[in-house]
Amino acid sequence: MEEQDDLFAEEMKGTAEMAGQVEASQSSPQSKELAVDIHVKENGLIFDNLREIKRQVLEQVNDEIAKVNPDNVDEAKKLITKVNKIIDDIETKRKAVGKEYNKPYETLCDYIKTIKAEVATLIVPLRESVDKAEEERLKIRRAKIDQAIIDRLNADDAKACSDIILSCTWFKDKRWENSSVTVKKVVSEIDTKITQVVGEIEQLDLMGDGSITIAVVDKYKQSGSLVESLRYRHDLEDAERSRQERLKKAEEERLAEQQRKEQAEAERLDALNQQNEEEGERKAIQEESGAFAQDQEETVTIGTDKVPKFMAPNPVEQKVEELVDTAFRVRATMAKIDSLKQFMKENGILYGPVKDR
Numbered sequence: 001m002e003e004q005d006d007l008f009a010e011e012m013k014g015t016a017e018m019a020g021q022v023e024a025s026q027s028s029p030q031s032k033e034l035a036v037d038i039h040v041k042e043n044g045l046i047f048d049n050l051r052e053i054k055r056q057v058l059e060q061v062n063d064e065i066a067k068v069n070p071d072n073v074d075e076a077k078k079l080i081t082k083v084n085k086i087i088d089d090i091e092t093k094r095k096a097v098g099k100e101y102n103k104p105y106e107t108l109c110d111y112i113k114t115i116k117a118e119v120a121t122l123i124v125p126l127r128e129s130v131d132k133a134e135e136e137r138l139k140i141r142r143a144k145i146d147q148a149i150i151d152r153l154n155a156d157d158a159k160a161c162s163d164i165i166l167s168c169t170w171f172k173d174k175r176w177e178n179s180s181v182t183v184k185k186v187v188s189e190i191d192t193k194i195t196q197v198v199g200e201i202e203q204l205d206l207m208g209d210g211s212i213t214i215a216v217v218d219k220y221k222q223s224g225s226l227v228e229s230l231r232y233r234h235d236l237e238d239a240e241r242s243r244q245e246r247l248k249k250a251e252e253e254r255l256a257e258q259q260r261k262e263q264a265e266a267e268r269l270d271a272l273n274q275q276n277e278e279e280g281e282r283k284a285i286q287e288e289s290g291a292f293a294q295d296q297e298e299t300v301t302i303g304t305d306k307v308p309k310f311m312a313p314n315p316v317e318q319k320v321e322e323l324v325d326t327a328f329r330v331r332a333t334m335a336k337i338d339s340l341k342q343f344m345k346e347n348g349i350l351y352g353p354v355k356d357r
Helices: 002-012 044-067 073-122 124-153 159-166 183-204 211-223 226-295 334-346
Strands: 016-024 032-040
Touching: 044 073, 073 124, 124 159, 124 183, 159 183, 159 211, 183 211, 183 226, 211 226, 226 334
Parallel strands: none
Antiparallel strands: 016 032
């Protein structure tokens, strides 16, 4: 330490004077105050040199300006460049002088740092003792705070909300741990705060178990703000309503598409059944006509006047009607078609398949 003192005194020599004195406080004789006064003396030689530099620079610049033709732009530019170079040189020297001039101050700062470090080392045991006592005091105070909260939550109006309140990290006020706040005041503030939180939980309707309620509970635990949590619930409910509406619309569209497909399939099957029925009827008529023709005693030739035996007139009848051919398509139920065939048989009407002409 003494070597550092000598080095410091050498650095400050000729630049500044430091006078230190210890004064006893009138109000507290046990305390001592260190008064440090620093007086920086003006060095006349330095300021005389500065005045001489200023005179020389201004004189040189004025002489150069007098030599320049103001109307000659090139000469004016060269002069400006030359003057700027002079100013740059002065600025460079100023920085060099400033660096040397600041060395004593930097030495002072380093010296003060060593004082602070040694003082901090001296009070380490005291600080450890104080920290230990404060830790023990905080332990006792926090236990009293926790017990006061539990006692208040056991009341009928707060039991249902105890889990939510105990999980809110913002519920406890750090100010309650200060020794300046009495335990009685802490208990009173806990009672008031729990009453307030219970009312806010009722407004938020946080006692359910739906997904929105769970999300709002988490939001309230984080923020502790009734307004913010109410706004959050409103946004979630709006989002859920929109989601349900989208799902409903999608389901309606799905059902409509399903009905459309079912209707199209039903129509396709009806058409197919109708086609199959027509094909069956056509084949049945053909088969029936073929069987009838085979039952006849002779072949009937369309377009001739020869009359089959079964259609020959009685001997007593002299009038013979002319036979004609006609082709037509019949579409009806099978029962009606059977009736038609029976009618033609009973009335001696020949029928058979229509050949392409």
